[in-house]
Amino acid sequence: MDWLKEILTNAGVEEEKVSSVVESVKKEVPKYYVPKNDFNEKVTEVNTLTTEKTTLTKQLEDLKKVDPTKLQETIDELQKANKELEDNSKKEIADVKRMSAIDLAIANSKTIDSVSLKAHLNLDNITYDEKTGTLKGIDEQISSIRESKKYLFEEAPTDGGMPQGAIPPKEKTIDDEIRENIYGESK
Secondary structure, three states: OHHHHHHHHHOOOOHHHHHHHHHHHHHHHHHHOOOHHHHHHHHHHHHHHHHHHHHHHHHHHHHHHOOHHHHHHHHHHHHHHHHHHHHHHHHHHHHHHHHHHHHHHHHOOOEOOHHHHHHHOOHHHOEEEOOOOEEEOHHHHHHHHHHHOHHHEOOOOOOOOOOOOOOOOOOOOHHHHHHHHHHOOOO
16 A cells, blocks of 8 residues: 555655554445456456357357257258268278288388389389288289399399498408417407
8 A cells, every 4th residue: 555655645644643544445445346356356257257158149149049850960961061071081090001011011021122113113003901911912023123123122142242232241350370280269
C-alpha cells in the first residue's frame, strides 16, 4: 500500500494519520475488493467460457442444418479415406520390410559396392514373403551379376594378389625370424 501512503503524504496528511489510514484501508479493502490476480483469472475464465459457448452454439446450429443422408455420405467418404490410408500404410510398411531384406541380402553378398549392385538389380522381380521373411528372385540376380560384373564382389584373385579390401598379412621382423630359428617359437 505504498501507493496510498504516497498519495496521502503528497496531499499533506501527517505521517501518523497516514499510517492509521493505511492500516484501516488494509483491514477494509479485502471485504469489498478482490486481488487483481484473482480478478484477471476470473475474467479469463469468463472469456474462455463465453468463447466455448459461442462455438458450441454454432456447432449445434450447424448440426440442426445437417441432412441425415448427407451426414451418412460424409461418414462413408471418411471411412473410405481411412481405409485407403490404412492400405497405403500397410503397403509402405511392407515395402520398407522388402527393401530392408534386399539391403541385407546385398550386404551378405560380399559386394564391394552395395549401391552399384543394387542399381544392377531389377527390384520389381524380387518378391518378399512377410510370413517367412524370405526374398524370391534375388539370389538368381546376384549370381548373374557376380558372373557378369566380377569387379563388384570380393573375390580371391587367381594371380596371387590380395583380395580387394583385404588386410595383408603382417610381415616378419628380424626379431621374429631369430626367435623362430633359434628358439623355435613364433609370435
